[in-house]
Amino acid sequence: MGTPCHFALFNLQPGFRLDLEQLAVRYRELAREVHPDRFADASEREQRVALENSAALNDAYQTLRSAPRRARYLLAISGHEVPQEVTVHDPAFLLQQMELREELEELTDLDGVAVFKKRLKLAQDTLFEEFAACWDDAAQREQAERLMRRMQFLDKLAQEVRQLEERLDD
Amino acid sequence: MAYSEKVIDHYENPRNVGKMDAEDPDVGTGMVGAPACGDVMRLQIKVNEQGVIEDAKFKTYGCGSAIASSSLATEWMKGKTLDEAETIKNTQLAEELALPPVKIHCSVLAEDAIKAAVRDYKQKKGLI
Numbered sequence: 001m002g003t004p005c006h007f008a009l010f011n012l013q014p015g016f017r018l019d020l021e022q023l024a025v026r027y028r029e030l031a032r033e034v035h036p037d038r039f040a041d042a043s044e045r046e047q048r049v050a051l052e053n054s055a056a057l058n059d060a061y062q063t064l065r066s067a068p069r070r071a072r073y074l075l076a077i078s079g080h081e082v083p084q085e086v087t088v089h090d091p092a093f094l095l096q097q098m099e100l101r102e103e104l105e106e107l108t109d110l111d112g113v114a115v116f117k118k119r120l121k122l123a124q125d126t127l128f129e130e131f132a133a134c135w136d137d138a139a140q141r142e143q144a145e146r147l148m149r150r151m152q153f154l155d156k157l158a159q160e161v162r163q164l165e166e167r168l169d170d
Numbered sequence: 171m172a173y174s175e176k177v178i179d180h181y182e183n184p185r186n187v188g189k190m191d192a193e194d195p196d197v198g199t200g201m202v203g204a205p206a207c208g209d210v211m212r213l214q215i216k217v218n219e220q221g222v223i224e225d226a227k228f229k230t231y232g233c234g235s236a237i238a239s240s241s242l243a244t245e246w247m248k249g250k251t252l253d254e255a256e257t258i259k260n261t262q263l264a265e266e267l268a269l270p271p272v273k274i275h276c277s278v279l280a281e282d283a284i285k286a287a288v289r290d291y292k293q294k295k296g297l298i
Binding site for chain 1: 201202203204205206207208210212229231275278279282286
């Protein structure tokens with residue numbers, strides 16, 4: 001028997017659209033059930049299994065809660081494994097990314113950041129919709145992969161926005 | 171992670187940061203990205219009539235190793251012919267900068283940017 005699918009661990013059908021709050025609640029419930037502390041008096045073998053289960057649950061949760069990681073995982077379980085490190089040639093999109101990063105560098109106040117965040121969120125939501133509509137269509141795999149890569153760039157940009165927010169908030 | 175002195179030098183004093191007019195017929199632009207770390211790299215070359223790279227500029231949003239790799243790439247490309255520039259290998263960049271294994275992909279990105287810039291120039295001139 002192989003490792004159960006990340007979605008199955010949470011009793012979910014594989015899909016891109018996901019209620020993250022529900023996922024978090026379910027994760028906390030499951031994490032309590034498999035927590036290694038509960039097996040402190042169990043046999044060595046049971047303790048090892050508990051540790052493995054706990055690690056698998058954690059891994060599944062971290063994968064599913066992140067949109068780009070979830071997208072990449074969905075492609076993988078549909079038979080389209082894509083490498084982690086790869087060079088992307090997507091000129092128009094990359095140019096836009098560069099301009100967005102330049103804009104971010106210029107921001108000096110939280111109001112400006114808030115506006116930027118709204119635009120970023122909109123761009124992410126559009127990508128999510130597009131990906132959700134095509135990931136399980138074998139004829140659109142290339143497009144789905146491109147969208148997943150774009151999500152990864154926007155995810156990084158969102159991290160940088162959060163860091164800037166923290167700096168400006170101090 | 172500890173960066174080598176050469177990486178820090180290029181990171182703190184990047185060479186050839188800037189932008190050229192991408193519409194200029196003598197300019198080749200390479201735009202590449204590494205999605206896993208979100209790095210975006212633009213490398214541009216200006217080529218003279220003899221097919222020699224007169225000037226090179228870059229702009230990279232990414233980690234110190236990515237910035238250093240592209241900075242070094244522009245230094246090495248200047249004065250080279252297109253064919254010579256295309257032979258620059260990521261392994262040479264990584265060795266010069268003493269990049270650790272986990273940062274090798276940054277030098278791969280720089281090599282891909284060189285190739286993309288040369289290809290863009292050749293396409294503009296109808297050479298390929």
